[in-house]
Amino acid sequence: MSDGKVISFKAKREENIEKKRRSFERVVFQNLLGAYSVIDADSTVYPVTLVDISHDGCLFQIPWSPTSDKKLAIGSEMKMRMYFTKKSYIPVILKIRYGNEFQGDDGQTYMHYGCEFDKSMSSFKAMEEFISFMYSFAEHSVIDHGDARSYFI
Structure with missing residues (x-):
């Protein structure tokens, strides 16, 4: 009768929580939290799109053209501004841990950077x-x- 499989309700619950967290993050990142990066070399400020965030770091993406864009160096540090209003932000410093090309659902090529806070x-x-x-x-x-x-309307 039984095929010997044991269902882990804890693992399933954690999986559901993780799905909700990622869904909530997408809403927050697209509608509330703006992220801008400051590159130390020339103090250029440009927007990046946050993909994921955790207590240890974050993943962000930027549009990417292999022929004209330069990769951020693994191990390099960069400043990021996490905007919560149009003019106020929380500054953070990130260390680049990895970078990978990524094909978005929109057909655009992006560079994903995994960073440590x-x-x-x-x-x-x-x-x-x-x-x-x-x-x-x-x-x-x-x-x-x-x-x-x-x-009560």
Whole structure:
């Protein structure tokens, strides 16, 4: 009768939480949190798109043309501004750990960079709390299926 498979409810729950977290991150990154990078060499500020964030680091992408763009060096540091309003941001320092070309769903080629946060910066405390909120939200949030009625409009 039984095929000997044991279902791990904990693993399934963690998988569902991770899916919710990534979905929530996409909404936050696209609608709330702007990220701009500052390259130390010439202080150029340009937008990057955050893909993922964790307590240890983040993954971001930039449009990529292998013929004209230069890769960021593995091990190099860069400054990033995490904007929460049009004019206020939290500065973080990232160390580039890897870079890979990536083909987006839109057909565009991007470079994905995996980075590690410099946790010694005093401003990282705010980022750490924001990241903790995102994890907690994914774990405890409930999906609205439209079943609640509003009586006070």
